């Protein structure tokens with residue numbers, strides 16, 4: 001009889017501990033260690049049949065002799081997906097698609113699977129073949145080379161894979177898989193780790209790319225181990241708010257490309273539709289001739305986005321002027337008004353000033369200061385600002401325009417969204433100078449006034 005070995009895994013970060021303890025050594029979380037059985041049978045995991053010998057044999061090569069060929073990628077029909085991956089799927093790569101339940105991960109991957117000309121195997125541990133067929137019919141009715149398998153045991157999945165020989169493999173989701181060689185329940189750290197290891201072995205030996213779906217927990221990380229993120233080549237995150245139709249696809253880690261690209265989709269009845277002009281969704285479509293609005297290039301976490309600032313400046317009817325800010329710090333608004341009064345000579349002391357960030361969101365980013373200034377001046381002077389211009393800079397007490405963090409990301413986002421110009425601080429450093437967008441550098445409030453009015 002095989003002896004069973006157990007070990008303690010942190011359910012938060014996946015760290016392994018020889019014995020139970022209250023706090024995880026690696027991530028310092030409390031009460032996250034769970035005992036899991038790990039079997040140590042030597043003969044296991046994916047084994048290629050004799051006919052399907054490994055297609056890629058690696059041997060040492062002198063670095064000078066290594067030739068860099070053109071990287072082969074499998075392009076998808078989905079431009080946003082290609083962009084985020086860095087041009088398409090790399091053969092033999094493992095991609096993890098994370099996101100909250102219900103955000104549309106399965107819809108996105110099913111849509112992709114149906115569109116490939118290559119033979120795709122879509123393995124679902126979440127839904128039956130009939131359920132997936134019904135969903136596929138809502139998306140698309142054309143002929144497709146996609147096979148559906150409802151199975152959760154990796155050994156049985158590999159048996160089917162050997163028979164079918166798919167060119168692309170999709171797993172929905174990694175948390176539902178289990179392997180015979182580990183006794184703990186599906187979704188536990190050791191199961192996820194072992195199943196992923198088997199899949200990686202298969203991908204590296206056959207050069208078949210795999211996309212895994214992984215559910216994320218409330219804290220926003222991939223449920224189960226962080227280890228999973230280290231094991232795969234690419235980690236994609238699919239985000240969205242249930243109140244809005246738009247979804248954002250972002251790379252957290254990409255061994256084959258940059259992590260700065262965003263893909264934006266709109267969820268419609270027939271599935272996800274690529275959004276080529278996201279500012280339509282994020283910025284309200286108002287009359288371009290209204291004064292008092294300005295657009296700021298902000299960052300929400302890692303994601304750059306454009307927000308609209310609205311200001312209303314009017315003569316105070318009652319003795320004490322009112323100042324109110326929604327979504328922006330009121331103290332900061334008072335500071336900005338004092339700077340405008342003292343350093344730029346705008347008489348705002350006797351005016352009511354109302355400030356609002358549209359969409360009901362609250363922004364803590366100092367980089368929206370310049371847009372706030374622009375919106376206030378626009379309302380005060382009753383001159384509208386073109387919707388082609390956006391702003392990303394902080395305003396200092398001396399009336400100077402200060403640089404902000406990750407300004408390049410903001411410039412790139414503004415460029416991607418089709419803005420004509422962006423105003424940034426004169427001191428901001430940009431790595432290159434060949435942007436399609438017109439980058440206007442300003443040093444003080446007077447420069448902003450000269451540029452806009």
Ligand SMILES: [Zn+2]
Nearest residue numbers: 010013024027
């Ligand atoms: Zn931990």
